[in-house]
Amino acid sequence: MSANTSWYLYNFRSSTIKALQDRGFAVVCLSPHDDYSQKLVEELGCRWCNLKLDNKGSNPFVDLLLFFRLLRFYKKEKPFVSFNFTVKNNIYGTWAARFSRSKVINNVSGLGTAFIREDFTSKIVRLLYRLSQPLANKVFCQNPEDMDLLIDNKLVSKNKLILIPGSGVNVNKFNPSMKLVRSFCEPFRFLFVGRLLGDKGVRELVSAAHKLASDGYSFTITLCGFAGVDNISALSPDELDSLEEFDYIQWVGSSDNIAQVYAKSDCVVLPSYREGMPRTLLEAGAMGLPSITTDVPGCRHIIIHGVNGLLCKVRCSESLADQMVAMMTLDSTSYN
Incomplete structure (x- = not known):
């Protein structure tokens, strides 16, 4: 399971991690180091691996290095399935996982900055989505308008998209x-x-x-x-x-x-x-x-x-x- 911060995985994907563990899966979290990395290990019982990732940068050579880091990780771990979250993980994680013959499920939790803006970098991101997402086995998105945008812009084929309306909330914690x-x-x-x-x-x-x-x-x-x-x-x-x-x-x-x-x-x-x-x-x-x-x-x-x-x-x-x-x-x- 990969994302651009350990904080994201801990705060937004804890329930998913626990559900996978309850079904007998071992979960490995791949994310940059932050204050929540150790919590993934100590509180959720995951194995955590550090991922060097520049969230803000758009240097193609830096991103190429990210791809090779991911590829090395997937070839070593040979995961049954890779769950990717956030933009760069969705793009480069898809290529790396497919090169290592792992199944890929991407989560588009919101079409963020790259789809809001019309600058050169945003256009490149949309191109990379178009080149990478056809290789995913499934792509989850969270609202009908995002789904339509992905289809209309030929970023993801309709048969690979699944609409999941949000990540849900623990009503025992929030009431x-x-x-x-x-x-x-x-x-x-x-x-x-x-x-x-x-x-x-x-x-x-x-x-x-x-x-x-x-x-x-x-x-x-x-x-x-x-x-x-x-x-x-x-x-x-x-x-x-x-x-x-x-x-x-x-x-x-x-x-x-x-x-x-x-x-x-x-x-x-x-x-x-x-x-x-x-x-x-x-x-x-x-x-x-x-x-x-x-x-x-x-x-x-x-x-x-x-x-x-x-x-x-x-x-x-x-x-x-x-x-x-x-x-x-x-x-x-x-x-x-």
Whole structure:
């Protein structure tokens, strides 16, 4: 099982790993070293192998080295099946596994930066998808629009695609009984959970926050997630430093007990540009929290406007601010 971070495998694929182990499979995790690599071994009982991978880079020679690392790994391990997650693993992992005659199942959990942007690098990524994905045995995707895009752009043949609507949520861990009762006398508590990326709409969220603060609204926004990640749309160090100037925005880093973070919030905000089937919104719903998100693939498949949350326009801080005001000014009956 390979991905671009050990954090991803631990946080998003733990249930899959346990299910495979329960069926008698030995699971080997192949990912770059981070704080979660050892947890894959100690808590999940996997064997972990380090993978040197440059998430942000587009140097073809560096990526060629990645292919040979993967090829060497697959020829040595001879896995029954390779599960790949995230873009580079899906591309180079497919080639490497097929060269070593292993079965390949790829997971497209969301068509991210490479499919949002129209720059040269993004076009190259789409070309590499077109050249690699026909070699996969199966490709999972998480919403119908992503499936149609993959088919229409001839990136994956229809007979290899399987629609799986999200990774699911453990309702024993995320449930309404944990949620604190909202106090209508205190500042409204918004929560963003995810990597601090421009493509996740973080810049629009910060702009909306400044507008609400200037209009006199009482609220806080907690940003919970990694910063400084290898992604072209990541917030810069200067942008991160500037957040400290405002008492209504708090960046708390990542959390290993995210359910407790949800429990102390009144509303989740995810102004993303595009998603697969965002786990943040699924977890918020399981906790009984409303969400504000963008009217884009993935997000609008979870949030029904006016029912379990509100939808705003993508890349539009004004629309986001309007929906945040609408959420804050709901009476107790409408909110609940």
